Amino acid sequence: MTIRFAPSRNARELRMAKVRLRAFSAHAANDNAQAETPDDALLHAALRHFAQHGMAAAQRARKQSETAFFAGDRASYRWWLDICRILDKRLASQLVAETDAR
Template sequence: MQARQGALRRVRVENPAPEPEVLHAALRQFAKHGIGAAEHARNQAERAFFAGDRSTYRWWLGVCRALDRRMAAILARRAEKSGGPG
């Protein structure tokens, strides 16, 4: 039982729940764009990234992460490599 609780604690630390505002935005994205919601959020994040808008990039990255953690991780790695907002 203790091992299970420890594992759950590690999962929560490694994968924190999105902020309520981001989760709400992700749900709205999904309602509007369906299965393509994460891709749309990624595109918005990329647009903000290339415009140099750091806060909007982070917002959309968070929405993307709430919808598709892997897609967001790839986007964040690419952004980090290019030395832009991140």
Template structure:
């Protein structure tokens, strides 16, 4: 890759959100969760969502699913449909 093209590329954002926005309340909660749990934050949020689903707590499930989605959209997408289909 030419040096000029490489320099131009470093200013382009790279994420997996693909234009989808996260509500600011979920984003702030996800950032606090990340500060507390570090790189394991998304998995921890996933576990919380699954525990809430097992307990039948739909509101907590949706909250933790959104936190997980803000941290790792792919991980959240793997739990989103199967759990919701059962509920």
């Protein structure tokens, strides 16, 4: 038995459906257009870090970043913060909020 889906008889309703469909298909759901893209070396380091530590990689990167921050090593702090940001943006923004408060 063949099932046939026919368009709505109401032309206005059909036009509104097309408008809504275009709005949904304008951008990919995972498109982070406003976020800056990391350089290749940083992305490679983040992927390697994830390969070593799995799902705990973001937490470990945050811990490394905190350690560098309290040691006064700003370059390492930024490096590990950027790795943490690639792996988990929310965790990285919490770290920035905590370190900016100090």
